[in-house]
Structure formats: structure tokens, C-alpha cells
Amino acid sequence: MRTVKEYDFVPLTPGPPGRLRWAFRKVGPLYQVRGVGKYRDLVIEPRWGWESLYRMLSSAFGLEEGRGGVEGIEDAVRNRFLKLVEEYARERVGYREAFNVYGRGRILPHRYDPLKPADLPAVGDEMGTPVEVLWLRYLLHLMGYDVDDYEEPPEGAFRLKFYEEPEEEVWKLAYVIYSGMFGWGNVGFLVNTPYLFEEYVGRRFGGRRVGDMEWDIRPDFVLKDGTPMDAKYKVHPTRSDVYQAFTYATLLGKERAVLVYPMVEERDIRLGDVLIEVRAAF
Numbered sequence: 308m309r310t311v312k313e314y315d316f317v318p319l320t321p322g323p324p325g326r327l328r329w330a331f332r333k334v335g336p337l338y339q340v341r342g343v344g345k346y347r348d349l350v351i352e353p354r355w356g357w358e359s360l361y362r363m364l365s366s367a368f369g370l371e372e373g374r375g376g377v378e379g380i381e382d383a384v385r386n387r388f389l390k391l392v393e394e395y396a397r398e399r400v401g402y403r404e405a406f407n408v409y410g411r412g413r414i415l416p417h418r419y420d421p422l423k424p425a426d427l428p429a430v431g432d433e434m435g436t437p438v439e440v441l442w443l444r445y446l447l448h449l450m451g452y453d454v455d456d457y458e459e460p461p462e463g464a465f466r467l468k469f470y471e472e473p474e475e476e477v478w479k480l481a482y483v484i485y486s487g488m489f490g491w492g493n494v495g496f497l498v499n500t501p502y503l504f505e506e507y508v509g510r511r512f513g514g515r516r517v518g519d520m521e522w523d524i525r526p527d528f529v530l531k532d533g534t535p536m537d538a539k540y541k542v543h544p545t546r547s548d549v550y551q552a553f554t555y556a557t558l559l560g561k562e563r564a565v566l567v568y569p570m571v572e573e574r575d576i577r578l579g580d581v582l583i584e585v586r587a588a589f
Contacts, residue, residue, distance in 0.1 A: 308345075308348055308349070308350050309348055309349055309350070310349075310350045310352060311340060311349055311350070311351055311352070312340075312351070312352050312353070312354050313340055313341055313342065313343065313351060313352070313353055313354040313500065314339060314340065314341065314354055314542055315339070315340055316334060316337040316338065316339055316340075317337060317338055317340055317349060318336070318337060318338070319331060319337075319338045319347075322338070323338070323346075326485075326486065327342075327346075327486075327487075327497065329341065329342070329486060329499060329501065330342035330346075330486075330487075330497050330499070341500065341501060341540070342487070342497035342498060342499065342500055343360060343377070343380070343497065343498050343500050344377060344380070344381070344487065344495060344496045344497040344498050345377055345495035345496060345497075346494065346495045346496075346497055347494060347495065349495075350377055351377075351497070352377070353500065354542070354569070355569045355570055355589060357376060357379075357380075359569065359589050360380065360498075360500070360503075361379075361380070361383075362507070362589070363500075363503050363504060363506070363507040364380070364383065364384075364503065366506075366507050366510050366511065367479065367503060367506040367507055367510065368387055368476060368479070368480050369387065369476075370383040370384065370387045371383060380498065381496060384480070384483075384484065384498065385450060387480065388446070388447070388450070388477075388480050388481070388484060389447065389452075391476060391477035391480060392440075392443045392444070392446075392447060392477060394477070395440065395443065395475075395477045396440045396443075438458065439468060441456060441457055441458040442457075442458060442460040442464055442465065442468070442481075443477065443481060444456060444457040444458075445457040445458055445459055445460060446465075446481055446484055446485060449484075450484070465478065465481050465482050465485045466482060468481070469481070469482045479506065482499070482502065483498060483499045483502060483503060484498075486499040486502070487499060500540060501540040504538055504540040504569065504588070505527055505538040505540075507538075507588065508527070508528070508536070508538035508567045508588055509527070509528050509538070511567075511588060512528075512530070512536060512565070512567065512586075513530060513531065514527070514528025514529060514530055514536045515528060515529060516528060517529055524551075524554065524555070524558075525555075526552075526555045526564075529559070530565070533559060533561060534556075534559075534561050534563055534564060534565060535552065535555035535556055535559055535561065535564045535565070536564070536565040536566075536567065537551065537552060537555070537564075537565070537566055537567070538567050538588075539566055539567065539568050540568075540569065541568055541569075542568075543568070543571060544566060544568065544571065544585055548566055549566070549576055549578060549583055550578075552564035552565070552566050552581075552583045553578045553579065553581050553583065556581045556583075557581065561581075562580060562581060562582060563581060563582040563583070563584060564581060564582075564583050564584070565583075565584045565586060566583060566584070566585050566586070567586045567587070567588050568585070568586070568587060568588065569587070569588050569589055570587055570588075570589050571585060571586075571587050572585075572587075573585055573586055573587055
């Protein structure tokens with residue numbers, strides 16, 4: 308096994324599958340790595356150290372460090388996801404007597420309108436497992452667990468669920484796992500660290516996700532005063548980052564914007580009437 312760091316350039320033959328486009332950017336004959344874990348004959352370490360990675364995982368998902376290193380992160384993600392799936396399944400499947408005014412047995416208010424119990428397709432005392440629970444069990448299947456009842460989700464299902472229930476921790480973690488390759492034989496796994504960094508920055512700086520906007524572009528977060536904030540999982544700021552932050556501030560009518568990087572020299576950049584603050588997360 309060869310050990311490299313994020314953002315190193317590595318040869319890769321054949322190229323990565325479509326699901327891992329986020330993790331490998333092709334530059335000439337080489338691929339730039341953006342992800343942490345094991346992939347084929349590579350062990351990919353976090354650019355900013357295991358401590359920073361576990362700090363992000365702990366903040367976003369309550370993961371414990373485990374043994375540390377690449378083995379520890381796999382165990383931590385597996386154990387936390389298994390616990391979240393069990394909690395989610397218990398919450399979503401069960402007898403709801405308060406809604407069962409017609410004696411139709413087990414019902415699922417999150418899938419059906421509880422104000423219309425006559426329309427509930429319950430059979431006896433049981434109903435089928437909610438389809439989203441089956442999707443989560445499919446992920447457990449990919450991760451190597453022996454799961455009898457799972458469904459292969461349609462393309463984009465996890466991402467869609469993440470947008471539908473943005474506060475559901477299990478779906479955030481499902482997205483991180485699904486964008487990697489847990490449980491695919493000897494291929495290994497990767498953790499989507501760019502997305503994980505976004506989640507960490509949102510919690511660290513008190514930003515909230517932006518909903519629908521009038522324009523096609525939108526920042527990752529806005530602060531309490533409406534200031535746009537973007538999380539940039541990069542080694543250093545670029546000119547395009549600054550112009551992007553300026554655009555966000557202009558569209559939102561703000562005089563400042565914030566760009567957050569993992570480790571960077573903090574400074575302020577004045578562009579026209581907008582002050583762009585460059586901040587470090589670690």
C-alpha cells in the first residue's frame with residue numbers, strides 16, 4: 308500500500324467510477340486526490356492531520372476517535388451509522404394508536420396524512436418497512452453487514468433525502484458514506500471530506516444553510532446578520548474564491564463576506580465596497 312495525502316497527485320489505472328468524481332480530479336495523466344481513506348493500493352491521509360478530521364466528524368456526527376488513523380475512522384463511521392439507522396427505524400416504524408381511529412393497525416404518519424386515516428393502506432397489525440429505512444439498510448449492505456431486507460435506491464435518492472430533511476443526522480452521514488465506497492470488496496472506502504468540512508464550518512461559525520434564492524448561485528451558509536459565508540476545502544485561497552464571495556455579498560446587499568479554509572493565514576481583502584474576510588477553521 309502506498310501512503311499519500313489529500314491533494315497529492317497519483318496515477319490511477321483505470322480511472323475512478325462516476326460516484327467518486329468528487330474525490331479524484333484529473334490533471335493531465337494524474338489524479339488529484341480529495342478524500343480520506345483507502346482506495347485500491349492507496350492509503351489517503353488528511354492533509355491537515357487526523358486530529359482535524361476527527362474534530363470534524365465529532366462536530367458533525369458525534370463520532371468518537373476510535374483507534375485513530377484510517378482504521379479508526381472506518382470503525383467510527385460504521386458504528387455511528389449503525390446506531391443512527393436503528394434510532395431512525397424505531398422512530399419511523401411503530402404502532403401509532405393516537406392516529407389509529409379506524410383500527411387499521413400499524414401506520415406511518417411521516418408517509419401518510421394522519422388527518423385521513425381511512426386512506427391508510429394498513430393490513431392487519433403490520434405495514435411494510437418505510438422505503439427510506441430500506442435505503443439505509445442498503446447502505447449497511449454496502450458496508451458489509453448481513454442485511455436481509457434492503458432496496459437499491461434510485462440514483463440521487465440519498466442526496467434528495469438530505470435536502471428534504473436537512474436536520475436529520477442519519478441522512479447527512481448517509482450522504483458522506485454513499486459518496487464513498489464502503490463495503491466494495493478490496494477497493495476500500497473514501498470519506499467525502501469536502502462535504503464534511505462544510506458541515507463543520509457551519510457549526511463552528513454559526514452559519515445556516517441557504518434555502519431557495521432568486522439566483523442560481525448561493526453561498527454555503529449565511530450568518531445571523533445575513534453575511535454570506537463559504538467553506539473552501541482548499542490549501543489556499545484563489546482569485547475565483549474572492550470574486551465568488553464578492554458576488555454573494557453584492558446579491559445579498561451586504562458589505563462583507565466570509566471565506567473559511569482549513570488552515571490559512573487570516574486576512575481581510577477589500578474588493579470595491581465589499582470586505583472579504585479570510586478565516587481558518589483549525
